[in-house]
Amino acid sequence: xxxxxxxxxxxxxxxxxxxxxxxxxxxxxxxxxxxxxxxxxxxxxxxxxxxxxxxxxxxxxxxxxxxxxxxxxxxxxxxxxxxxxxxxxxxxxxxxxxxxxxxxxxxxxxxxxxxxxxxxxxxxxxxxxxxxxxxxxxxxxxxxxxxxxxxxxxxxxxxxxxxxxxxxxxxxxxxxxxxxxxxxxxxxxxxxxxxxxxxxxxxxxxxxxxxxxxxxxxxxxxxxxxxxxxxxxxxxxxxxxxxxxxxxxxxxxxxxxxxxxxxxxxxxxxxxxxxxxxxxxxxxxxxx
Amino acid sequence: xxxxxxxxxxxxxxxxxxxxxxxxxxxxxxxxxxxxxxxxxxxxxxxxxxxxxxxxxxxxxxxxxxxxxxxxxxxxxxxxxxxxxxxxxxxxxxxxxxxxxxxxxxxxxxxxxxxxxxxxxxxxxxxxxxxxxxxxxxxxxxxxxxxxxxxxxxxxxxxxxxxxxxxxxxxxxxxxxxxxxxxxxxxxxxxxxxxxxxxxxxxxxxxxxxxxxxxxxxxxxxxxxxxxxxxxxxxxxxxxxxxxxxxxxxxxxxxxxxxxxxxxxxxxxxxxxxxxxxxxxxxxxxxxxxxxxxxxxxxxxxxxxxxxxxxxxxxxxxxxxxxxxxxxxxxxxxxxxxxxxxxxxxxxxxxxxxxxxxxxxxxxxxxxxxxxxxxxxxxxxxxxxxxxxxxxxxxxxxxxxxxxxxxxxxxxxxxxxxxxxxxxxxxxxxxxxxxxxxxxxxxxxxxxxxxxxxxxxxxxxxxxxxxxxxxxxxxxxxxx
Ligand SMILES: Nc1ncnc2c1ncn2[C@@H]1O[C@H](COP(=O)(O)OP(=O)(O)O)[C@@H](O)[C@H]1O
Ligand SMILES: [Mg+2]
Numbered sequence: 001x002x003x004x005x006x007x008x009x010x011x012x013x014x015x016x017x018x019x020x021x022x023x024x025x026x027x028x029x030x031x032x033x034x035x036x037x038x039x040x041x042x043x044x045x046x047x048x049x050x051x052x053x054x055x056x057x058x059x060x061x062x063x064x065x066x067x068x069x070x071x072x073x074x075x076x077x078x079x080x081x082x083x084x085x086x087x088x089x090x091x092x093x094x095x096x097x098x099x100x101x102x103x104x105x106x107x108x109x110x111x112x113x114x115x116x117x118x119x120x121x122x123x124x125x126x127x128x129x130x131x132x133x134x135x136x137x138x139x140x141x142x143x144x145x146x147x148x149x150x151x152x153x154x155x156x157x158x159x160x161x162x163x164x165x166x167x168x169x170x171x172x173x174x175x176x177x178x179x180x181x182x183x184x185x186x187x188x189x190x191x192x193x194x195x196x197x198x199x200x201x202x203x204x205x206x207x208x209x210x211x212x213x214x215x216x217x218x219x220x221x222x223x224x225x226x227x228x229x230x231x232x233x234x235x236x237x238x239x240x241x242x243x244x245x246x247x248x249x250x251x252x253x254x255x256x257x258x259x260x261x262x263x264x265x266x267x268x269x270x271x272x273x274x275x276x277x278x279x280x281x282x283x284x285x286x287x288x
Numbered sequence: 289x290x291x292x293x294x295x296x297x298x299x300x301x302x303x304x305x306x307x308x309x310x311x312x313x314x315x316x317x318x319x320x321x322x323x324x325x326x327x328x329x330x331x332x333x334x335x336x337x338x339x340x341x342x343x344x345x346x347x348x349x350x351x352x353x354x355x356x357x358x359x360x361x362x363x364x365x366x367x368x369x370x371x372x373x374x375x376x377x378x379x380x381x382x383x384x385x386x387x388x389x390x391x392x393x394x395x396x397x398x399x400x401x402x403x404x405x406x407x408x409x410x411x412x413x414x415x416x417x418x419x420x421x422x423x424x425x426x427x428x429x430x431x432x433x434x435x436x437x438x439x440x441x442x443x444x445x446x447x448x449x450x451x452x453x454x455x456x457x458x459x460x461x462x463x464x465x466x467x468x469x470x471x472x473x474x475x476x477x478x479x480x481x482x483x484x485x486x487x488x489x490x491x492x493x494x495x496x497x498x499x500x501x502x503x504x505x506x507x508x509x510x511x512x513x514x515x516x517x518x519x520x521x522x523x524x525x526x527x528x529x530x531x532x533x534x535x536x537x538x539x540x541x542x543x544x545x546x547x548x549x550x551x552x553x554x555x556x557x558x559x560x561x562x563x564x565x566x567x568x569x570x571x572x573x574x575x576x577x578x579x580x581x582x583x584x585x586x587x588x589x590x591x592x593x594x595x596x597x598x599x600x601x602x603x604x605x606x607x608x609x610x611x612x613x614x615x616x617x618x619x620x621x622x623x624x625x626x627x628x629x630x631x632x633x634x635x636x637x638x639x640x641x642x643x644x645x646x647x648x649x650x651x652x653x654x655x656x657x658x659x660x661x662x663x664x665x666x667x668x669x670x671x672x673x674x675x676x677x678x679x680x681x682x683x684x685x686x687x688x689x690x691x692x693x694x695x696x697x698x699x700x701x702x703x704x705x706x707x708x709x710x711x712x713x714x715x716x717x718x719x720x721x722x723x724x725x726x727x728x729x730x731x732x733x734x735x736x737x738x739x740x741x742x743x744x745x746x747x748x749x750x751x752x753x754x755x756x757x758x759x760x761x762x763x764x765x766x767x768x
Contacts, residue, residue, distance in 0.1 A: 008324065008331045028324065028334035035323045036316070043344065178547050179554040188312050191338040194347065200490075221483075228486045233653055260479050275654065285478035 005031050020049070020056035021198070021205045029193040030057060039151050039172035041136075041190035046177050047239025048195045051134055054173035058130035061171070066125070067132045068118035070139045079146055080156060082115045083108075109160035119147070120156050123166045130171045136186075137176040144183050147174075151189045198240065200227045206240060211247045221258050222247050229270065229280050238270040246270050260285070291326050292318070294513075298357040301517045302340060305349045306524045313340055326358065333358070345525045345544050355501065356508055356517045365509040367436045403433065407455045414464060414491050422491070426498035429455055434503060438510050443519060447503045448496075457492065464488045526758040530612035530728045531700075538611065541757065545615060548761060549622035596628040597694045597721060602681060604699030605665060606636045606672045612728035612754065613698050614656050619764055620696075621652050628692070633685070634659055635677035638667030641685070672702060674744075675709030682712045686719070693720040694767070697748070700729045701741035708740050713747040725751040726763060 005011050012027040022030070030053075033040045042050045058065040068079055076082075088108040116124065122131040133147065149155060154166040174190060176182060198206060204223035208214060222243065230237045238246075246269045255262055264281055271277045295318065302309050316339040324335045333354055341350045359365075401409070406429065413421035430436070433454035434447040452458070468484055469476065476484065508516050523529070525544035528537045601620055603613040617632060624630045624646075631643045640663045645655040667676060689695070695716050717723045725748045727734065727741055734751075735742045745751040754760045 008328065024330040025334040025337075028331040029338045031331070032320055032323055032335045032338060036319055038316070040338075041342075178551070180551050184310075187342040188310055191316075192342045193338060194344045224483045224487065225479075227490075228483060231486065258479075260477060263479060284482055 005034055007031070014060040015056055018056050018059040019209050020052060020060075021202050021209060022053075023198065023202055026053065026193065026195065029191055033191050034171060036191075037154075037169045039174060039190045040193050041174045041176065041182070041187065042193045042195055043176045043178050044195035045197065045237070045239060047241035048197060049240055050173075050175040050195055051132070053195070054130055054132040054134075054175070057171060057173070058132075061128060061130065063128035063130045063171075064125070065130050065132060066118050066122045067134060070133065070135045070137075072138055072140065074139045074143060076146055078117055079119050079143075080117050081120045081158065082117065083160075084113045084115050088113050111161065114158075114161070119150050120164065122170050122172075123150065123154060123156050124164055125170070126167055128168065128170070130173070133172065133174040135177060136174045137179045137182060141180070141183055144186050148185060148189065151186070197230055197237065200224060203227070203240065203243060207243060207247050210244055211251065213251055214247060215256060218250065218256055218258070219247070222250070225258065225263065225284070226270065228284065232276075232279055232283055234271070234276045234279065235273045236271070236276065242270050291321050294357055295321065297514060298353065299340070301353050301357065301514070302350065304517075305353060305521055306527060307341065307346050307349060309340055313342075316340075329358070344547075345540075348540065349522065349524055352520050352522075353517055355504060356520065357513050359505050359508040359513065361505075361509065365505045367438045367506050367510050403454050406432070410455055410495070411460065411463060411467070414460065414488065414495065415467060417487075417491060422495050423498055426495060426502055430499055430502045430506070436503070436506055436510075444500065444503050444507060448500055451499055451503070452496070457496070460492055461485070461488055523756075526761075527756050529755050530615060531608050531755070533611060541611075541615070544757060545618060548757065549619055552619070552761065552764065553623050553625070596626065598629040598690075598692050599624075599627040599631070599694050599696065600685075600689070600720075601630070601632040601696045601698065602639075603632070603634050603697075604636070604672060604674070604677075605634045605659065605663070606670070609698070609700050609728055610660070612726075614660075615757070616696075616698055616726065616754070616760060617656060617659070618652050619760060621646050621655070623764070631685075631688075633681060634663050634665055635674075635681075636665040636667075636670055637673035637676055638665050639677040639680050640664040671704050672699075673706045674699065674701065674703045674740075675707040678709040678712035682715060686712075686715065689716060689719045691719075691721055694722045695720050695724070696767075697723065697725045697744070698728075699725075700727055700739060701725075701734075701744055702738050703740050705738050708743055710740075710743050710747060713744050717747050717749070723748040724763075724767075726754045726760075727751060728754055730755060 005014075008024075008027050008031045011031045012022050015022045015027070015030075029040055032038075042053060044050055054067075055065055057063075091108050091113070092104060114120075118131070119133075122129050136144070136147070149157065151172065154169055155163050157163045174186075197203075200223045203226060204219045207219040207222055208216065211219070226238055226243050226246075246266060249266055249269050250258065250262070253262075253266075263284060267277050267280055271280060299309055299314055299317065317336055320335045320339045321332070324332050326332050333351075336354065337347070337350055341347055406425065409421070410425050410429075412418075413425060429451050430447070433451045435450055436447055465481070465485060465488065468488075504516070522537070525537075525540045528541055530541075533541060599620065601617065603617065605613045613634065620630060620632075630646075631641065632646065633639055633641050642655075642659050642663050645658045645662075646652070667673070697713070713723060725741065725745055729739070729741075731753050733739065741751060752759070752763050754763055
């Protein structure tokens with residue numbers, strides 16, 4: 001990467017400028033990752049800003065974001081590269097007679113016939129990029145092997161073409177919702193960052209930053225209520241996205257101070273399960 | 289000591305505590321510390337963690353060891369023989385700090401104050417959320433109340449207890465709430481009160497942690513990092529023994545269980561989806577090949593794997609094994625989709641079916657709570673009587689066992705020298721598909737004293753030691 005961060009604080013400020021509120025942990029690990037040229041494996045509950053972190057770092061660096069969304073069944077041809085069979089076929093048929101087979105062979109296995117997928121694209125890019133491998137826990141453990149070469153050597157080997165090495169080391173983020181244990185090999189290659197629900201002050205900042213037209217007072221109240229709710233033993237605690245949804249709803253309803261009735265009426269935006277809603281209503285004594 | 293020298297002892301201790309630090313990670317950590325100055329303590333800590341801790345469950349162990357090895361050092365943390373001298377030092381330090389912050393007035397000199405007055409100052413600080421004052425008071429309180437003496441092999445909890453008792457911290461929350469009520473212009477609503485209470489609790493917790501940290505710093509200064517780390521060493525959540533978990537450890541166990549059940553459920557669901565097809569069904573294939581002119585283009589397979597088993601869990605929930613039963617039930621219900629039916633029974637000397645508690649509820653912990661409070665498990669005196677419980681089980685539910693039923697028996701098999709009723713287990717095995725026994729006790733205790741697990745075990749398909757989450761997870765995975 002061309003320019004290097006000067007300090008952790010610079011990262012924190014830079015992220016804040018693009019509306020991402022980082023804590024000490026997040027800022028330190030992003031700083032370190034760039035210094036050491038290592039990928040970051042970001043893990044944590046859903047909706048806590050893992051994907052957003054990669055996007056925001058890209059924005060901060062003025063870099064292009066290349067995203068590989070993982071899913072069950074993702075394979076090499078979708079993650080790395082694929083030969084463009086149709087085009088190859090056309091080329092072969094176009095001059096059946098004239099060229100020798102070896103010439104044709106060399107030709108059709110050249111980069112002209114290569115379909116670049118996100119991983120290869122990130123490696124071969126000449127402009128600054130941030131690579132996001134999103135929800136890596138969704139691919140089978142065997143598929144992880146596809147990533148290892150990229151993550152340690154920043155290169156891709158294509159049998160017909162040779163090895164393509166990165167011209168610059170991109171920042172790489174992998175995210176995981178922790179639905180399965182990732183392989184030791186993968187974890188060893190990455191810096192590990194656990195993003196949990198933000199503390200009250202940071203959540204308030206996030207709400208203030210992201211929700212248009214909100215008052216300091218309301219943001220404060222929202223952050224407090226959400227903190228209290230997260231302390232309960234719930235099936236699913238509210239995430240940051242749900243906090244933001246709730247804040248936006250309250251604004252739409254023209255509410256600037258939450259009382260018991262309004263809290264009760266809108267709890268379903270924060271919580272998804274009936275039992276959780278009932279429990280929270282009871283605990284906050286708003287269920288009358 | 290230079291950072292790199294501290295590092296080697298630090299990493300040795302991480303490994304001693306059970307963290308799997310590989311060579312690569314060790315080298316990465318060495319690189320990391322070159323990038324961030326140790327003076328930037330928080331950043332330094334997170335950078336180290338990013339290279340060395342690859343599971344959130346291990347964070348607490350890491351943090352404790354970090355705080356010991358990279359403890360703040362300096363003369364102010366020594367446990368001086370002569371209290372006076374130290375008080376002096378503290379006052380100077382305090383004055384400096386106050387000047388630095390441009391408020392030289394109150395709080396600068398606290399020696400003359402009684403414990404009550406200090407407690408009052410603390411209350412004000414907590415009331416206003418005055419962080420600097422809370423910190424200063426934490427230092428001062430340890431200094432005055434902990435009664436630390438050099439070289440005494442007393443653990444930190446003892447000092448913590450003494451300090452907090454002098455401040456009457458147990459009653460602090462009530463006092464704060466009361467004062468808050470007095471101050472408020474109008475009466476607070478229930479919601480407002482609840483939010484205030486949570487805020488005060490979080491400040492009190494923060495103060496407690498500050499006191500703890502101060503005590504630890506002094507202990508490290510007195511005894512050295514290595515000895516302290518050894519004293520503080522605790523098992524990782526996955527290795528905590530169900531039967532001896534402290535309240536704190538129970539909390540971390542519960543935390544660790546949740547992602548674990550989620551992972552297990554996801555993994556099993558995936559397995560099922562990718563389950564291999566059964567063997568080729570030759571007849572069916574040939575029959576279909578007719579429509580392809582005799583080419584077996586569309587191979588047919590026999591029905592894959594047998595139907596899902598039924599599960600019956602029969603759990604001892606008396607005193608020492610209750611936690612084990614609870615965790616096992618949670619795990620089992622988290623993956624109940626893997627079974628065609630799950631029924632659960634709990635016993636002490638009487639037995640009760642609790643399956644209905646888990647029906648129609650999304651909230652497993654709620655169901656578990658009902659198991660603990662509502663189930664009718666006491667027959668005579670509430671001391672384990674496996675024999676009686678099993679016999680009643682057989683009478684009432686024995687007929688429901690069939691060749692698809694897998695039975696899990698949970699308990700330490702400590703039967704208070706009652707009749708074992710092991711014939712019931714024998715019958716279970718005859719009638720059911722499998723019978724397994726899970727025992728939360730270490731193997732070396734089995735069949736000692738009043739444990740009769742051997743006798744029961746001889747009629748099962750296996751007795752498994754399940755002392756901790758790691759072993760329990762291993763068993764459950766094998767089961768499906
Ligand atoms: N620290 C943060 N600063 C700003 N916005 C945040 C932060 N954390 C979460 N968000 C917002 O919360 C929402 C969910 O974030 P996302 O990255 O999609 O979560 P995840 O990938 O962890 O499931 C997004 O709208 C994101 O902008
Ligand atoms: Mg995401």
